[in-house]
Amino acid sequence: MNKQDKSKQKIGIIGGGQLGKMMILEAKKMGFYVSILDPTKECPADSIADEHLVADFDDHQAIRKLAEKTDILTYEFEHIGVEILKKLEAEGYNIYPTAHSLEIIQNKFDQKTVLKNDGIAVPDFKKVANIKDIKNGAKEFGYPLMLKSCTGGYDGKGNYLINTEEEIKKAFNDLGAGEKPLMVERYIPFKKEISIIAARSLDGEMEVYPVGENDHKNNILYETKVPAEISDKLKNEAEDFAKEVLEVFEGVGIFCVEMFVTEDNELLVNEIAPRPHNSGHYSIEGCVTSQFEQHIRAIADLPLGDPSLIKPSVMRNILGSGKKGKAEVVGFESALEVKGAKVHIYNKKMARPGRKMGHLTVTADNLNEAAQKAYKASELIDIKG
Numbered sequence: 001m002n003k004q005d006k007s008k009q010k011i012g013i014i015g016g017g018q019l020g021k022m023m024i025l026e027a028k029k030m031g032f033y034v035s036i037l038d039p040t041k042e043c044p045a046d047s048i049a050d051e052h053l054v055a056d057f058d059d060h061q062a063i064r065k066l067a068e069k070t071d072i073l074t075y076e077f078e079h080i081g082v083e084i085l086k087k088l089e090a091e092g093y094n095i096y097p098t099a100h101s102l103e104i105i106q107n108k109f110d111q112k113t114v115l116k117n118d119g120i121a122v123p124d125f126k127k128v129a130n131i132k133d134i135k136n137g138a139k140e141f142g143y144p145l146m147l148k149s150c151t152g153g154y155d156g157k158g159n160y161l162i163n164t165e166e167e168i169k170k171a172f173n174d175l176g177a178g179e180k181p182l183m184v185e186r187y188i189p190f191k192k193e194i195s196i197i198a199a200r201s202l203d204g205e206m207e208v209y210p211v212g213e214n215d216h217k218n219n220i221l222y223e224t225k226v227p228a229e230i231s232d233k234l235k236n237e238a239e240d241f242a243k244e245v246l247e248v249f250e251g252v253g254i255f256c257v258e259m260f261v262t263e264d265n266e267l268l269v270n271e272i273a274p275r276p277h278n279s280g281h282y283s284i285e286g287c288v289t290s291q292f293e294q295h296i297r298a299i300a301d302l303p304l305g306d307p308s309l310i311k312p313s314v315m316r317n318i319l320g321s322g323k324k325g326k327a328e329v330v331g332f333e334s335a336l337e338v339k340g341a342k343v344h345i346y347n348k349k350m351a352r353p354g355r356k357m358g359h360l361t362v363t364a365d366n367l368n369e370a371a372q373k374a375y376k377a378s379e380l381i382d383i384k385g
């Protein structure tokens with residue numbers, strides 16, 4: 001396909017949530033035809049997708065159908081069956097990020113092993129299969145000790161912080177009693193958690209976004225401030241880590257690299273996400289090229305865009321409140337009255353406490369002003385069940 005035809009490529013996205021929706025918004029600006037696969041008929045991306053295959057994420061036949069209808073396949077989350085993607089890839093279908101990189105990243109133990117073997121600093125870890133293994137891990141790493149499911153965890157789910165030996169049995173049972181692969185990890189009493197969004201094209205071109213500083217509540221990302229308030233030395237190290245990760249996984253598209261800043265001012269890589277990430281939402285208003293546009297550019301074999309920060313930015317998630325039920329947005333207009341505030345509503349039909357229902361971003365001349373305005377706007381809006 002020659003260069004002038006690249007906007008005529010058809011893109012397929014596995015997943016129709018908010019990330020898929022924001023990918024489509026950018027893809028449509030460039031003229032792409034976009035199909036999605038999602039089991040929820042009224043998912044966030046449904047209203048703007050050119051075509052929606054309503055099917056489960058483990059429906060191999062439906063995923064194959066999506067691949068056959070499109071020129072490029074991508075995904076908005078990593079917890080999907082990788083076997084069908086590997087088969088399709090072997091048959092010549094274009095899947096980015098690759099099924100090989102997804103397979104490694106899906107398993108936290110494999111992910112950390114690959115990173116460690118490539119010389120990228122990570123917390124100490126080891127695989128465990130039973131209570132005795134966990135006790136041995138505690139002897140080696142001390143308490144508190146982090147027990148993790150190797151597969152399937154997100155937003156803190158699949159993690160259990162063990163503070164004493166008496167908690168080991170409960171932690172083991174809560175994470176499946178050995179039915180799923182488990183690992184223990186040395187607990188890192190970090191000063192800050194940061195993340196960096198990075199993109200790599202098919203020909204190896206790379207662009208790295210400014211480092212963001214993240215704040216979590218109940219293991220769910222609550223706020224991202226950009227630029228992170230860390231030294232230039234750490235910023236440079238974070239950028240180097242991000243580029244190394246892209247090389248290690250031969251990444252195509254957007255990758256997010258989450259890291260800890262230790263009390264000794266060292267960086268340790270925590271986790272990798274092979275897709276646009278919640279902590280990169282600020283880039284829609286805050287950067288010349290958003291992470292979503294960059295992802296589409298990368299997978300469509302187009303030149304990468306400029307990731308430079310336009311102004312200091314603060315993003316806050318709008319999490320569901322009240323009880324589980326039909327979503328109701330309260331205070332939308334009030335939040336928009338805050339100068340510089342941009343509000344994104346995902347249009348999820350059902351709200352529940354802690355569910356990501358939207359986000360808002362404030363850009364300002366300085367980070368403190370952006371943070372104050374973001375706090376004010378977030379106090380004015382609520383999405384409840």
